[in-house]
Amino acid sequence: MNIIIFTDATAKARTLSSRQLLALVLCWTVLAVLLTIWIIAPGSQHGPSNVKHLLPNPFNFSIQHSQKHLDALTLQLGEMQARMSRLDALSDQLAKLAGIKTEDMPTAPGRGGPEVNARSLNANELEQHIAALAEQIAQRGDQLSLLEALLVQKNIKNNLLPDSAPVYASYNSSSFGWRVDPFTGRNAFHEGLDFTADVGSPVFAAADGLVVAAEGRADYGNIIIVDHGAGMETRYAHLSSFVAKVGDRVQKGQAIGKVGNTGRSTGPHLHFEVRLNGAPLDPRKYLQHDKHA
Numbered sequence: 001m002n003i004i005i006f007t008d009a010t011a012k013a014r015t016l017s018s019r020q021l022l023a024l025v026l027c028w029t030v031l032a033v034l035l036t037i038w039i040i041a042p043g044s045q046h047g048p049s050n051v052k053h054l055l056p057n058p059f060n061f062s063i064q065h066s067q068k069h070l071d072a073l074t075l076q077l078g079e080m081q082a083r084m085s086r087l088d089a090l091s092d093q094l095a096k097l098a099g100i101k102t103e104d105m106p107t108a109p110g111r112g113g114p115e116v117n118a119r120s121l122n123a124n125e126l127e128q129h130i131a132a133l134a135e136q137i138a139q140r141g142d143q144l145s146l147l148e149a150l151l152v153q154k155n156i157k158n159n160l161l162p163d164s165a166p167v168y169a170s171y172n173s174s175s176f177g178w179r180v181d182p183f184t185g186r187n188a189f190h191e192g193l194d195f196t197a198d199v200g201s202p203v204f205a206a207a208d209g210l211v212v213a214a215e216g217r218a219d220y221g222n223i224i225i226v227d228h229g230a231g232m233e234t235r236y237a238h239l240s241s242f243v244a245k246v247g248d249r250v251q252k253g254q255a256i257g258k259v260g261n262t263g264r265s266t267g268p269h270l271h272f273e274v275r276l277n278g279a280p281l282d283p284r285k286y287l288q289h290d291k292h293a
Helices: 018-040 048-054 057-098 123-160
Strands: 003-006 013-016 172-174 177-180 187-190 193-196 202-204 209-217 221-229 232-242 255-259 269-276 279-281
Touching (some): 057 123, 221 255
Antiparallel strands (some): 193 269, 202 255, 221 232, 232 269, 269 279
């Protein structure tokens, strides 16, 4: 087979034989192979080190997007771990305030060991760690809610116990129990404590409660009765005047009256009683920790 080639309109025709045509095709083939090797050869500016920019744009964007997603997950995991550490520290502090031993509280199982073949986490592993940490944070939140409830109960209980001194006095002139009655000279049971103090000295509520009586009686003189709930009440007798009135809610340490010498009394003092369901209790058992009692 012969091929006729015209170089231009006025040129003479050239005829290529089959052998010449085959040689021409082989030359072009070798040239194409050499060009391909040059493009992908190591160290070439078009080699593997720069192959990323030769990739289609959508694929390149997918790689960048995946890396940003990993970075965001890693940052989220770090923030959650820091938050978990703060919750653990706060939980320990609240447990101490509530009087609970930290070893009695449920905690995450201990983990450790030497680091072997450390590697970066992939997206699925990061998401699993984040989910597990979120569950632990939720558990810590439940623990903190429980501790808060215990602290509130403890605070309420403490404030309702009549353990605060009702008056500033260095000693009590008559104790709880059997004694010689100062008026009859007979042995009689004294249902409270007597604190010697000047007339007009402030009288304080021994605990939080509701004033249910502020009146004058023949034996107690001017008396205030405070109900602390659960059958507990305190009485403050022989007052010269009232500061609180019936219906007032008073707090521990709040002034409710003034020392006097009214009723069945031999001199200025405060008669203080603690009663549970009407039965008298020894106030010293509650006041023994108060430095003013």
